[in-house]
Amino acid sequence: MKRIFIDYEKCVACKACEIACAIEHHPDKSVLSLVGDKKAHSNVKVIAVENINFASSCRHCDPAYCVDACPSGALKRDRFMNAVIVDPYMCKACAMCAMVCPFDAITFKKTYNSPFGRDHAVKCDFCIERIKIGLNPACVDACKTKALVFTDSESFVKSKEKADLKSFLVGHSKEPANVKLFKELKKEML
Amino acid sequence: MKIVTVGCGMAAAEFVETLRTNGSNDDIVMISNEPFIPYSPCSMPFYISGEPIDTVFWKGINFYKRYNIKTILGRPVTNIAVENKCVEINGSDRIFYDKLFFASGSRSYFPDDNWLNIAGVFGFKNLQDILVIDNYIKSEKVKRAVVFGGGFIGIDAALSLWKRGLNVTVVHRNNRVLSQMTDQEGGIYATEKLREKTGINIILKSVVKNIIVDSGKLKGVTLDNGDSLAAELLIVTIGVIPNTEMLGVNTKGIEVDFDLKYHNDVYVAGDVASTKHMITQKSGVYATYPNARSQARSIAYDILFNKNLFRGSLNTNVLKKHIEFPIISAGYFEGDPYTYCDEEIFRRIYLKDDQIYGYLLVGDTSISGFIYNLYISQKKVGNNIMKFLSLKRGKAYYIQALSV
Numbered sequence A: 001m002k003r004i005f006i007d008y009e010k011c012v013a014c015k016a017c018e019i020a021c022a023i024e025h026h027p028d029k030s031v032l033s034l035v036g037d038k039k040a041h042s043n044v045k046v047i048a049v050e051n052i053n054f055a056s057s058c059r060h061c062d063p064a065y066c067v068d069a070c071p072s073g074a075l076k077r078d079r080f081m082n083a084v085i086v087d088p089y090m091c092k093a094c095a096m097c098a099m100v101c102p103f104d105a106i107t108f109k110k111t112y113n114s115p116f117g118r119d120h121a122v123k124c125d126f127c128i129e130r131i132k133i134g135l136n137p138a139c140v141d142a143c144k145t146k147a148l149v150f151t152d153s154e155s156f157v158k159s160k161e162k163a164d165l166k167s168f169l170v171g172h173s174k175e176p177a178n179v180k181l182f183k184e185l186k187k188e189m190l
Numbered sequence B: 001m002k003i004v005t006v007g008c009g010m011a012a013a014e015f016v017e018t019l020r021t022n023g024s025n026d027d028i029v030m031i032s033n034e035p036f037i038p039y040s041p042c043s044m045p046f047y048i049s050g051e052p053i054d055t056v057f058w059k060g061i062n063f064y065k066r067y068n069i070k071t072i073l074g075r076p077v078t079n080i081a082v083e084n085k086c087v088e089i090n091g092s093d094r095i096f097y098d099k100l101f102f103a104s105g106s107r108s109y110f111p112d113d114n115w116l117n118i119a120g121v122f123g124f125k126n127l128q129d130i131l132v133i134d135n136y137i138k139s140e141k142v143k144r145a146v147v148f149g150g151g152f153i154g155i156d157a158a159l160s161l162w163k164r165g166l167n168v169t170v171v172h173r174n175n176r177v178l179s180q181m182t183d184q185e186g187g188i189y190a191t192e193k194l195r196e197k198t199g200i201n202i203i204l205k206s207v208v209k210n211i212i213v214d215s216g217k218l219k220g221v222t223l224d225n226g227d228s229l230a231a232e233l234l235i236v237t238i239g240v241i242p243n244t245e246m247l248g249v250n251t252k253g254i255e256v257d258f259d260l261k262y263h264n265d266v267y268v269a270g271d272v273a274s275t276k277h278m279i280t281q282k283s284g285v286y287a288t289y290p291n292a293r294s295q296a297r298s299i300a301y302d303i304l305f306n307k308n309l310f311r312g313s314l315n316t317n318v319l320k321k322h323i324e325f326p327i328i329s330a331g332y333f334e335g336d337p338y339t340y341c342d343e344e345i346f347r348r349i350y351l352k353d354d355q356i357y358g359y360l361l362v363g364d365t366s367i368s369g370f371i372y373n374l375y376i377s378q379k380k381v382g383n384n385i386m387k388f389l390s391l392k393r394g395k396a397y398y399i400q401a402l403s404v
């Protein structure tokens, strides 16, 4: 089963993934519409931990803490990608899911999909509709340094020395020289 | 094999679904004194605040058909003869079983049984309550409501009535609402947030002493300090009673071990089960959905595969519906407290022997899942905990992962 992986050594924190995700989930599908739009949202977030930047999002765990916690029938596993999907119609924004997600991958927001004019759980939906027509998730396509990779999980995890969660993050390949330089310069500037 | 459930609540629905999705072809009969398809008590208050009824049927409206379940609904179980493996319904009909799943839920506790006969006084425990309250608000054009009891269910009720546009007053005995899921300081912080960010009026250190009635209808309440409040609606949420009488057991819940068995072929789960706590091993009724789910699934696995997975219940909870400052708590507030607090966030973690013993997180969910996992795994955290307490979104897990 394909999953999105983050090769953090390559991430330059340009946030192209965040913008691409927000565009993909906006009804107008345009970057201009995002400006000042409170209902726009990105399901991926670039975070910085001790000089390391990387895009963080839902891992579509299996079994998933969040699915097991939802008391409203709003979190389901999609058959096609085995992805964990929120149904905003059933979601009551009770936060049982967010309370247990180790990666803080669920937030709450009033979006264009809110059926009842209030917030609901918002998380990565794997861009299922794009994948169905043969495209990559929007964030993966937007990533210029190929830090985000959409690949078969088994082979990717096996190719790592450690199969623990940390290796999920660790580099697919070595950091390219130009990226390394960019990061060094950035550190100097901080 | 014939498998019978007493109750059609969350535990029973989860149980039956686990059986069927794991290949069980057994005869399954679900019995309940309620007339409904399985519904979510977590979702149902939203019907009062104006959302459609189909959203409360969390397992789908074709549940019984989809899983080929026979049902006996709207009729009470009056006795269970465990030696004869027999459930008696309405004092007459008998249903025999090979395995019994007992999850009959609980009901609201009323301080005075006479209140039950007054129009305008309701509990807030089942879907029937919700439908009747909704109807009453419409037919009587209710404007003012009093919620007696500011625990989780009471605040849930108050918020949904407030969303509906009613003028709502919560009367609570303690010096803060949600007193069971908060410590002093955190609870006062949460109470102030509720006051500040919702229009709910909260009266503390008080109880409703009497009700004011005119021609059979509620007109108001009087408090223990002598004050009175005008109201057309009173919701009583000061406690619940597990429905265990039909097993001939006292009302504090049926105490079971990790096997969740009351008797050879009788399992209990949900609001009626007094189970061991995963961390403290202390027995108690831990009536939340995740516990009902893990109990129900463990029992289904035990029946199907002879595998016992249950590792105990947790007392985790979160209140977030209708508000933007989640109130999250777990465990017990004993040990050494570590606190982070600013205008929007209050976080406190209690450590014992360097392990998390309890926590309270008000304001957001940023570190809650991370802390939850430290708690259930009982990892040694020590002073390190301070560096996680003030974190903003998304970082805690990775800081830990990358620092190893």
Ligand code: SF4
Binding pocket: A057, A058, A059, A060, A061, A064, A065, A066, A067, A084, A100, A101, A102, A103, A104, A105, A106, A123
């Ligand atoms: S939201 Fe969190 S718990 Fe749920 S699948 Fe995603 S990463 Fe896992």
Ligand code: SF4
Binding pocket: A069, A070, A071, A072, A073, A074, A075, A086, A090, A091, A092, A093, A094, A095, A096, A097, A098, A120, A121
């Ligand atoms: S917030 Fe929504 S998706 Fe999350 S547990 Fe509650 S109902 Fe389910």
